[in-house]
Amino acid sequence: MTMIRTLKEFSMSAREKGPKKFAVLAPEDEEFMRAVKISRDMGYIEPVLVGNIRKMEEVAEKVAFNIDTFQKIPQTGEQAISNLGINMLFSGELPIVGKGQIPTSYIYRSIIREEAKAVSGMTVSVVSFWDIPGMDHLVAFTDTGVNIKPGVKAKAEVIKNAVFVYHLIGHPRPKIAVLSGQREIGGTLDSYKDYDILKKSADAGEFGECELVSATSFTDIFLGDKNHRDGITDLKGDGLPHILVVPCLDTGNILCKLDFFLDVTRSSLVATSRGPVCIPSRSDFSDNIVQQIAMCVVLADEMEKGEQ
């Protein structure tokens, strides 16, 4: 696998790897359906549409997308749609699933159920990549979607999942930072205690090929031993770890979606034991959703190769 350093590289690679069969769960909103149309036109996917067929046909018409020739599976109820789609992934019927305008919690519930049935031992977590202009690698926040207040054991599994994803995209030894709001005051935060334990585990090789760095805040990461940010104007790619493990769901979700504010692009997925699940936010717009679909196509291809 060639090392992927930007989200654009996912898009370029997805053209070569696609089209892949892709179950789209409830694309009943124009932005999602437009994203499916573009992804299909780009040659990334061959969509299988699951949900309320009348609603899907209505939004398809609004975005001038002829869906007559695609497989359509009627289903109602958000949990039922989610269960059906995720089951298709785990039964090997198709390599990728993506969600439309339904809350992600239904998807997580279905994945957790299927992972338990498959006895995979895999903890479900979300990896949210940031493509930062000028940075020489993608940076991923995790877990940004599932675990509300993960303890150290859950964080260890979250790290393993993210390391797995980075290995898939060609980074043999990703760097990891376990983030914390630890300051000089306020005693020792749980998030900092977790860092301490996870650092020892990583150093003992428990997470495979990776390096957990001795930094828990962005000040540590960017300033290192310097007392102040005076004179520091450029971000140095080398210093920023690939994987940023967030303390809890609130922090993860709030930090990773700062892309609405900053000059970065976000792209999220769940890497299950059977393939990627594309989980755009219900507030994402079509260009961002297309990007996330391309990323999942490339990862699905890598996971298929791994199975072979």
Added chain:
Amino acid sequence: MLRSFRDILDRASLGGARRLVVPNPKEEDMPLLSEAAAAGLIFPCLVGDGEAIKSMIDESPLSEKEYEVIEENDRQPALNRALEVLNAHDGGIFMQGGIPIQNVLHALHDKTRGMIPKGGIMSFVSVFPPLKGEKLILVTDTYINNHPSVAEKQQILTNALKLARVLGIKVPKVAALAAIEQVNPSIPSTLSAAILSKMSERRQFGDAVVEGPLDIDCALSRAAAERKGVNSIVTGEVDIYLVPEIDTGFLMAEALVFFGKMKTAGVVMGTSKPVILDLAFVSREDRLARIALACLLDGEGGSYG
């Protein structure tokens, strides 16, 4: 309404020089103090080893300005004396100087010399001028409280609202942030955000609109919020971002600085007089805005906490 650090500096300079008390000043404080004094913002009162202080002053432009030196050779006595000086005068501002931050916060809690009114709590408000925005934004609590209860968040928000009003924001719009925009009993931040929002609806925060829970995408973008079915005058127009706890607050403030390349200034609220802390991610050029911010608060007669 003040919309930039320039506006804050300009407004603060109109109020005349304030007494800025610094225990154990550091050499690297001198250029900042000189600049602030030259801008007419402050009259420095430096407490510590008199000889060492005078030597630092002699080598800086501050030597040409009005200043006061109070002799107190050891660190803790210098801190205590600095607080006593402030308590003995109307108004005035405290700046951390060379005292470790944990000692400063501990001293502020002291029953005799401290500066926290009974029943109040301190909180830290970070102020940012967004690169693309047209107004200042406030984020709180970004430094002091680890895991505030709902009652503590009520005070943290009250503190931030006071700063917002000093900045001329007449009806501040507040996003009580959480991971999701729906109330979920399994996610405590959504519950406290919903309670604060209801309190605002009943006007318990006066002229302010608190919306919560809001996830950050709904807070930052009205279009994103509407796609999620959240319709509120707060979305896309937030003045104050109230974070759930310190991991989020501290890391969010840092992220805006390091990834967003934003300037930042901040001040401790909830104390009887403005308190300036020295945080590593605040650049030297932004530290003048931090003093100006404290000057504006001092102009409120000290009863802002």
